[in-house]
Amino acid sequence: xxxxxxxxxxxxxxxxxxxxxxxxxxxxxxxxxxxxxxxxxxxxxxxxxxxxxxxxxxxxxxxxxxxxxxxxxxxxxxxxxxxxxxxxxxxxxxxxxxxxxxxxxxxxxxxxxxxxxxxxxxxxxxxxxxxxxxxxxxxxxxxxxxxxxxxxxxxxxxxxxxxxxxxxxxxxxxxxxxxxxxxxxxxxxxxxxxxxxxxxxxxxxxxxxxxxxxxxxxxxxxxxxxxxxxxxxxxxxxxxxxxxxxxxxxxxxxxxxxxxxxxxxxxxxxxxxxxxxxxxxxxxxxx
Amino acid sequence: xxxxxxxxxxxxxxxxxxxxxxxxxxxxxxxxxxxxxxxxxxxxxxxxxxxxxxxxxxxxxxxxxxxxxxxxxxxxxxxxxxxxxxxxxxxxxxxxxxxxxxxxxxxxxxxxxxxxxxxxxxxxxxxxxxxxxxxxxxxxxxxxxxxxxxxxxxxxxxxxxxxxxxxxxxxxxxxxxxxxxxxxxxxxxxxxxxxxxxxxxxxxxxxxxxxxxxxxxxxxxxxxxxxxxxxxxxxxxxxxxxxxxxxxxxxxxxxxxxxxxxxxxxxxxxxxxxxxxxxxxxxx
Numbered sequence: 281x282x283x284x285x286x287x288x289x290x291x292x293x294x295x296x297x298x299x300x301x302x303x304x305x306x307x308x309x310x311x312x313x314x315x316x317x318x319x320x321x322x323x324x325x326x327x328x329x330x331x332x333x334x335x336x337x338x339x340x341x342x343x344x345x346x347x348x349x350x351x352x353x354x355x356x357x358x359x360x361x362x363x364x365x366x367x368x369x370x371x372x373x374x375x376x377x378x379x380x381x382x383x384x385x386x387x388x389x390x391x392x393x394x395x396x397x398x399x400x401x402x403x404x405x406x407x408x409x410x411x412x413x414x415x416x417x418x419x420x421x422x423x424x425x426x427x428x429x430x431x432x433x434x435x436x437x438x439x440x441x442x443x444x445x446x447x448x449x450x451x452x453x454x455x456x457x458x459x460x461x462x463x464x465x466x467x468x469x470x471x472x473x474x475x476x477x478x479x480x481x482x483x484x485x486x487x488x489x490x491x492x493x494x495x496x497x498x499x500x501x502x503x504x505x506x507x508x509x510x511x512x513x514x515x516x517x518x519x520x521x522x523x524x525x526x527x528x529x530x531x532x533x534x535x536x537x538x539x540x541x542x543x544x545x546x547x548x549x550x551x552x553x554x555x556x557x558x559x560x561x562x563x564x565x566x567x
Numbered sequence: 568x569x570x571x572x573x574x575x576x577x578x579x580x581x582x583x584x585x586x587x588x589x590x591x592x593x594x595x596x597x598x599x600x601x602x603x604x605x606x607x608x609x610x611x612x613x614x615x616x617x618x619x620x621x622x623x624x625x626x627x628x629x630x631x632x633x634x635x636x637x638x639x640x641x642x643x644x645x646x647x648x649x650x651x652x653x654x655x656x657x658x659x660x661x662x663x664x665x666x667x668x669x670x671x672x673x674x675x676x677x678x679x680x681x682x683x684x685x686x687x688x689x690x691x692x693x694x695x696x697x698x699x700x701x702x703x704x705x706x707x708x709x710x711x712x713x714x715x716x717x718x719x720x721x722x723x724x725x726x727x728x729x730x731x732x733x734x735x736x737x738x739x740x741x742x743x744x745x746x747x748x749x750x751x752x753x754x755x756x757x758x759x760x761x762x763x764x765x766x767x768x769x770x771x772x773x774x775x776x777x778x779x780x781x782x783x784x785x786x787x788x789x790x791x792x793x794x795x796x797x798x799x800x801x802x803x804x805x806x807x808x809x810x811x812x813x814x815x816x817x818x819x820x821x822x823x824x825x826x827x828x829x830x831x832x833x834x835x836x837x838x839x840x841x842x843x844x845x846x847x848x849x850x851x
Contacts, residue, residue: 289765293667296660301682304733305689308697315700363589370586383590385841390593392840394794396810397829400817401596404603409610411599441596494688502690504797509817519692519797526696526801536700539693550688561684 309543316536332537342521342538349518350545352432353500356439360447360496361489363440368451368488369481373460384452391445399509402438403429406510430512438506443499447492454488455481490557494550501546518542597833604826622827633827642812646793649724649808653731654788660732661739661784662777668740669747686734695801698730723804730798735791739784746780747773779846786843790836 319331336342371383390398405411406428416422428434458481466476482489507517518538525535554561607619623633633639668680686694699722706720719725750773758768774781796810803811809828816825 286765290667290671290673293663293671296663297667297679297683300660300733300736301679304698304729305682305686308694308701311701311704312693312697315704366582366585367589370582374582385844386590386593388840389837390597392790392836393597393833394810394829394836395796396794396813396817397600397832398596400813400825400829401598401600403817404599405596441592498688498690502692502797504692504800505814509814519690522692522696523800526699532700535696539696542690543693546690547688561681561688 312536312539315533316540318533320533326533332534333541335534336537336541341516345516345521346518346541346545348516349501352435352439353497356436356443356500357493357497359436360440360444361493364444364447364492365451365485365489368448368455371448372452372455373458373463387445387448390441395442395505398442399438399506402434402441402510406434406437429510430515432511434510435507435515435517438510439500439503442503442506443496446495446499450488450492450495451485452488454485458484486557487559490553490559494553497549497553498546501542600826601830601833603823604830606823606826608823610822622823633824633831636824638812639809639824639828642807642809645724645806646808646810649728649731650789650792652728653735653792654785656728656732657736657739657788658743658781658785660736661743662781664736664740665743665747665777669744683737683740686737689734691734691795691797692801694733695730695798698726698733698798699801702726702729721804722802724806726802726804727799727808730802731792731795734798735788738791739788742784742787743777743780746777750776782846783843786839790839793832793836 316332317328317330318326319329321327336346367387371380371387375383403410407413408425408427408429410428412428413422413425417425462480462484463476466480471479502519504517504519504523507515508520511517519542522535522538522542525531525538529535550561604622605618605620606615608615664683668676668683702720706717709715709717709720754772754776755768758772759765763771793808794810796814799808799811800814807815809832813825813828
């Protein structure tokens with residue numbers, strides 16, 4: 281009797297999960313794939329084929345934008361790691377008690393604020409009539425207004441800013457669990473700062489580094505706001521192409537193919553990152 | 568480098584200088600957004616023309632404040648409507664998922680768990696277009712078959728809610744599962760021994776224990792829904808949520824009324840975030 285009842289309970293719990301995953305995740309992606317391999321031959325007439333993918337590889341604008349997006353996302357990830365690691369280390373190891381909580385909270389606050397607001401802030405700072413241009417003029421470093429917006433450096437600054445918190449949080453968590461006595465032992469055994477960093481701290485922080493890098497890479501690759509607003513009209517970002525195909529050109533078949541390529545790239549890099557560091561998705565994300 | 572091991576002063580101070588510089592970098596964009604909400608000029612840029620509250624309360628063109636700008640007020644309402652639905656659905660499904668994954672051991676559990684995590688690694692734009700394509704296909708098929716209209720499956724608020732729900736649920740599940748794992752099962756057994764029914768024990772013992780996580784997950788869901796852009800952009804119809812309205816205004820250049828909205832958003836989201844953190848910390 282009780283087993284029947286708990287079986288019913290089990291299915292009742294399973295139902296929402298399956299409904300969510302099947303209707304909103306699995307079926308839409310299968311649908312996206314089928315649309316991406318159909319070519320329009322007439323009004324509401326379609327043929328199956330790889331034509332949309334061929335268009336992507338034959339048009340330099342498309343695959344160059346794709347490569348550019350990938351390379352800039354990888355550079356953003358690397359830059360975020362290099363800039364974020366010392367901060368995470370400082371919060372985890374150099375501070376105690378209330379200072380630590382305060383610094384950690386100060387890192388979290390910008391993450392709660394909408395990305396749009398953060399990007400807006402950078403626009404005010406970087407534009408021709410903006411703060412940085414004016415500040416440099418008043419010091420006398422430049423003679424006239426300079427436009428800092430609408431270039432790749434501006435995109436990178438914005439991308440690092442929006443994603444650095446996702447690097448710092450997992451790093452602080454893993455570094456926190458490293459016992460200080462390990463580092464002291466390293467010094468006692470004659471190690472110097474560099475060798476201790478390489479032999480003790482980085483291996484211990486590896487899970488945090490991997491999950492931080494994966495999240496930052498994903499966020500940069502899938503970002504739309506920052507490249508479009510900070511990069512201006514000519515900024516080429518792959519999500520921008522997808523948006524154009526779907527909403528402006530109404531070419532859903534090509535847009536779906538683009539979407540699938542982006543999905544393949546992001547899952548490929550995530551898979552590679554997990555394999556190289558010998559971790560699983562469950563360990564990295566499910567915390 | 569740790570405090571107990573002595574280091575040269577130069578190193579120590581340059582490290583501190585770097586950390587300070589980093590926090591300036593973090594605070595800079597948000598502070599300028601807030602500061603220019605009070606600039607008495609129609610552009611959110613220098614020169615500084617003096618202090619004004621017109622971007623909040625003004626009702627004369629061109630100084631139309633937040634509280635008199637119809638399009639912004641309407642989109643705040645839309646965002647709130649979407650956020651409440653998303654948070655409600657995500658917390659409900661997240662709680663069910665937490666019980667399923669923590670309490671039950673079944674075939675395919677590991678596989679389903681990985682599937683549950685997938686929305687985290689799918690870019691938001693892709694989630695948006697896949698749901699858009701799928702719902703349009705379903706709508707076309709149904710309309711061809713029945714001759715009726717299915718507007719709910721066309722871009723609009725229902726799709727925005729479903730799109731945001733599809734990945735926010737993962738976060739809700741993770742937050743609630745983490746707390747359920749800490750629950751001592753013997754408490755529930757004690758309730759059963761004292762004559763409670765299974766459901767009664769869950770409702771009176773387990774759910775109160777989970778409450779901080781449920782509230783936390785709800786707040787996080789509301790924040791994420793409010794600030795979501797990528798998925799929403801692909802699914803939005805004629806009623807646009809706040810982020811979409813702000814994006815349109817930003818692209819075409821706008822008055823500091825946007826700074827005023829942003830300032831209100833910063834205050835609300837930082838406040839909500841701090842409250843949820845304190846709430847979770849206080850209970851655990």
